[in-house]
Amino acid sequence: MxxxxxxxxxxxxxxxxxxxxxxxxxxxxxxxxxxxxxxxxxxxxxxxxxxxxxxxxxxxxxxxxxxxxxxxxxxxxxxxxxxxxxxxxxxxxxxxxxxxxxxxxxxxxxxxxxxxxxxxxxxxxxxxxxxxxxxxxxxxxxxxxxxxxxxxxxxxxxxxxxxxxxPGQGAMVKTVNQLLCGVHIAVVAEAFALAAKVGVDLRILLEIMSGSSASSWMLKDRGPRMLETEPEVTSAVDIFVKDLGIVLDAGRDVKAALPLAAAAQQMFLATSGRGDGKADDSQVIRSYLALNGIK
Amino acid sequence: MxxxxxxxxxxxxxxxxxxxxxxxxxxxxxxxxxxxxxxxxxxxxxxxxxxxxxxxxxxxxxxxxxxxxxxxxxxxxxxxxxxxxxxxxxxxxxxxxxxxxxxxxxxxxxxxxxxxxxxxxxxxxxxxxxxxxxxxxxxxxxxxxxxxxxxxxxxxxxxxxxxxxxPGQGAMVKTVNQLLCGVHIAVVAEAFALAAKVGVDLRILLEIMSGSSASSWMLKDRGPRMLETEPEVTSAVDIFVKDLGIVLDAGRDVKAALPLAAAAQQMFLATSGRGDGKADDSQVIRSYLALNGIK
CATH class of the missing domain: 3.40.50.720 (NAD(P)-binding Rossmann-like Domain)
Incomplete structure (x- = not known):
């Protein structure tokens, strides 16, 4: 050195x-x-x-x-x-x-x-x-x-x-990382909510998806906690409200449309807006359950 | 037996x-x-x-x-x-x-x-x-x-x-699988397009994301082909136009809003609409490049 x-x-x-x-x-x-x-x-x-x-x-x-x-x-x-x-x-x-x-x-x-x-x-x-x-x-x-x-x-x-x-390109790579993470969490919630609507056993669904081409790091990590009502908080909903905010600000700064990140952020934001900002970020699924009238 | x-x-x-x-x-x-x-x-x-x-x-x-x-x-x-x-x-x-x-x-x-x-x-x-x-x-x-x-x-x-x-629940599990797969492909394209806009080396980005919490099966499989101009066709854009169509139809049938799947399907659909329906589905990235004016 x-x-x-x-x-x-x-x-x-x-x-x-x-x-x-x-x-x-x-x-x-x-x-x-x-x-x-x-x-x-x-x-x-x-x-x-x-x-x-x-x-x-x-x-x-x-x-x-x-x-x-x-x-x-x-x-x-x-x-x-x-x-x-x-x-x-x-x-x-x-x-x-x-x-x-x-x-x-x-x-x-x-x-x-x-x-x-x-x-x-x-x-x-x-x-x-x-x-x-x-x-x-x-x-x-x-x-x-x-x-x-x-x-x-x-x-x-x-x-x-x-x-x-x-300088700035490193921060952009980190931003892109958070874009993928945030959308991956939200889409697992979207998928689980659809399956729940027709009474599919979500534990079996999670097991199947974890071993298929539908798998992601976030599916395996957040998926199990999505099936719990009050899971341990490993990272809060509000962290992704912030991080996806940075993602969308970065997109605005360079004038790049990010339709999936924008839609995902709305779901985290609504979760926080209902008072669940301190809950584990897997609980973005509550926005899908609320939206689609699933108990 | x-x-x-x-x-x-x-x-x-x-x-x-x-x-x-x-x-x-x-x-x-x-x-x-x-x-x-x-x-x-x-x-x-x-x-x-x-x-x-x-x-x-x-x-x-x-x-x-x-x-x-x-x-x-x-x-x-x-x-x-x-x-x-x-x-x-x-x-x-x-x-x-x-x-x-x-x-x-x-x-x-x-x-x-x-x-x-x-x-x-x-x-x-x-x-x-x-x-x-x-x-x-x-x-x-x-x-x-x-x-x-x-x-x-x-x-x-x-x-x-x-x-x-x-019966129908098995088909729904397969539908949910395709929902995750389709959104995972589209979000990789969205992330890569954002990084490309600021000149980040996408090969290094792919390597980093493949080993981080941003990883998915689709990132590792489709990501490399997104960096090619005319990759081998392993599954066509039009397959995901169809499969995400089944996803959205299923959502409509059971009255479940699927904002991420809907946004992702638009990107595959536009890719097909520009004449690239027979291209490898990784080429949904062309919609993001067109949308955001990236060469």
């Missing part, structure tokens, strides 16, 4: 903390910042250093990893606190939080205007992937910037892709 | 012929009928008997298997030619062709009015599954009727399900 060894890590949440630990165990020097003092304690226990501000963490670092909640937080860290300026002059900002593609493009503009470099690098794989260092990383930016960050990415995930030369 | 050993098999096409052969190799006596004399020659070579008419084939049989093209052909065989009447009085009609649920219900009414029994038993798995006896069989009808046909079904497939007590 030549001289790219000093990493500033901002955002030590459920995913960020295990990611920082994996960097430490791969020989990187990590200085972290988070509003949560317990997260900083945990980072120190793992061999890292704590900083009092994001700007202090970034001071002289080679790579500044942002694993914050959204684009607004990323902007606050970079431009308001001054973290961008305190980064090493040839340092790289790795924006790994999930952000709308247009927001990433805007951040990239400001980073480049300040003479720094950004690698747009959202992840998928969740907390489990963060802990096991098996994340998928969808990185976009100039090839040489990607190569500078790659040793760090390799410590975080085992599926590291350079998806394009322009 | 007690005394259920004499089978009449009508419809010895690409799937029917290997299915009849599998029955013969499992000890059933099979008399077949098809308009195609070569298929009857092949049946004889496999140890079966040929009949000059469907009614002759059905004469005294325990089970009459219909593997014809559609519901209209099934009705012609059963009611116009007289095959139903020539079946053994306690014999079973196994309707294994893909038919709309409402058509199966209508056929069942007429079969029961004639004092006979129907098992609604469509299949999935294609020619490969027919040859390897690995078909999925989605059977609906009274349990005792199902049990009478089950030994024959076990010779044809390795995933034999009793999905409900009422």
């Amino acid at each position: 030549d001289d790219m060894t000093r990493i500033a890590f901002v955002g030590l949440g459920a995913m960020g903390l295990p990611m920082a630990s994996n960097l430490l165990s791969n020989g990187f020097a990590v200085t972290g910042y988070d509003l949560n003092a317990k997260a900083l304690d945990a980072l120190e226990n793992a061999g890292g250093e704590r900083a009092l501000t994001a700007t202090e963490a970034a001071s002289g670092a080679d790579i500044l990893i942002l694993m914050v909640v959204n684009a607004a937080q990323a902007e606050a860290v970079l431009f308001e606190g001054g973290a961008l300026e305190s980064l090493r002059p040839d340092g790289v900002v790795a924006l790994m939080a999930t952000c709308p593609p247009s927001a990433v493009e805007a951040i990239d503009d400001r980073v480049r205007n300040a003479g720094r470099r950004l690698i747009d690098s959202p992840v998928s794989g969740g907390v489990a992937g963060a802990k096991a260092a098996t994340l998928t990383i969808m990185a976009a930016g100039p090839k040489d910037t990607f190569e500078m960050a790659k040793p760090a990415f390799d410590a975080l995930g085992d599926k590291v892709f350079h998806v394009g030369e322009r | 007690d005394d259920m050993t004499r089978i009449a098999f009508v419809g010895l096409g690409a799937m029917g012929l290997p299915m009849a052969s599998n029955l013969l190799s499992n000890g059933f006596a099979v008399t077949g009928y098809d308009l195609n004399a070569k298929a009857l020659d092949a049946l004889e070579n496999a140890g079966g008997e040929r009949a000059l008419t469907a009614t002759e084939a059905a004469s005294g049989a325990d089970i009459l298997i219909l593997m014809v093209v559609n519901a209209a052909q099934a009705e012609a065989v059963l009611f116009e030619g007289g095959a139903l009447e020539s079946l053994r009085p306690d014999g079973v009609v196994a309707l294994m062709a893909t038919c709309p649920p409402s058509a199966v219900e209508a056929i069942d009414d007429r079969v029961r009015n004639a004092g006979r029994r129907l098992i609604d038993s469509p299949v999935s798995g294609g020619v490969a599954g027919a040859k390897a006896a690995t078909l999925t069989i989605m059977a609906a009808g009274p349990k005792d009727t199902f049990e009478m046909a089950k030994p024959a079904f076990d010779a044809l497939g390795d995933k034999v399900f009793h999905v409900g007590e009422r």
Whole structure:
């Protein structure tokens, strides 16, 4: 990993903390910042250093990893606190939080205007992937910037892709991922509601579909919970209201019609509108049951 | 298999012929009928008997298997030619062709009015599954009727399900299968078109999505052919125009709104309308490229 060894890590949440630990165990020097003092304690226990501000963490670092909640937080860290300026002059900002593609493009503009470099690098794989260092990383930016960050990415995930030369393209790949996930969940609900209307046993239906060309990752994961009345919440309806909102905003930004994503979002939105936004996202099926008058 | 050993098999096409052969190799006596004399020659070579008419084939049989093209052909065989009447009085009609649920219900009414029994038993798995006896069989009808046909079904497939007590429910399960398949193909096209609009490398996108929660059987199967300009035709656009038509008809019959299936069918329909109905169904992506002005 030549001289790219000093990493500033901002955002030590459920995913960020295990990611920082994996960097430490791969020989990187990590200085972290988070509003949560317990997260900083945990980072120190793992061999890292704590900083009092994001700007202090970034001071002289080679790579500044942002694993914050959204684009607004990323902007606050970079431009308001001054973290961008305190980064090493040839340092790289790795924006790994999930952000709308247009927001990433805007951040990239400001980073480049300040003479720094950004690698747009959202992840998928969740907390489990963060802990096991098996994340998928969808990185976009100039090839040489990607190569500078790659040793760090390799410590975080085992599926590291350079998806394009322009920041925003990584966020778009993540957006497309969410488009497919959201529609796949909604269409399972649509299919189950049709079958339920004629009294087909949904457990047998799920078993058949799971082994046929009708199968999807979401069918196998969300399908069983669709058959429960109050399933455990693994990811909430409101998350897909938000994520499919990002999908549709991205489509609007680039002027692309997305009829299936738009229809699917309406079903999640209606579920939330009836008061079920905090329910497991499999419960989008309640919108189909309500719509089609199925008990 | 007690005394259920004499089978009449009508419809010895690409799937029917290997299915009849599998029955013969499992000890059933099979008399077949098809308009195609070569298929009857092949049946004889496999140890079966040929009949000059469907009614002759059905004469005294325990089970009459219909593997014809559609519901209209099934009705012609059963009611116009007289095959139903020539079946053994306690014999079973196994309707294994893909038919709309409402058509199966209508056929069942007429079969029961004639004092006979129907098992609604469509299949999935294609020619490969027919040859390897690995078909999925989605059977609906009274349990005792199902049990009478089950030994024959076990010779044809390795995933034999009793999905409900009422004929029409099997056809509905097959319909739901096609709903999921059709929407899954269309949404991959929608996702790829969005990514293409911003210049994301679709080969890398496909690789990422294939290994993520965005994956589906159709993404992995049709996705690669979506990236080709003139891919080999494994199943035509017009097949999904028809199959999603059956889906929407089924929804209309039971008064169930199916917003995603309806939107997906429009994209297949438009593809056909531009003259690409005979193209591989992956080419529904051409509708998204046309719609969104992507070259």
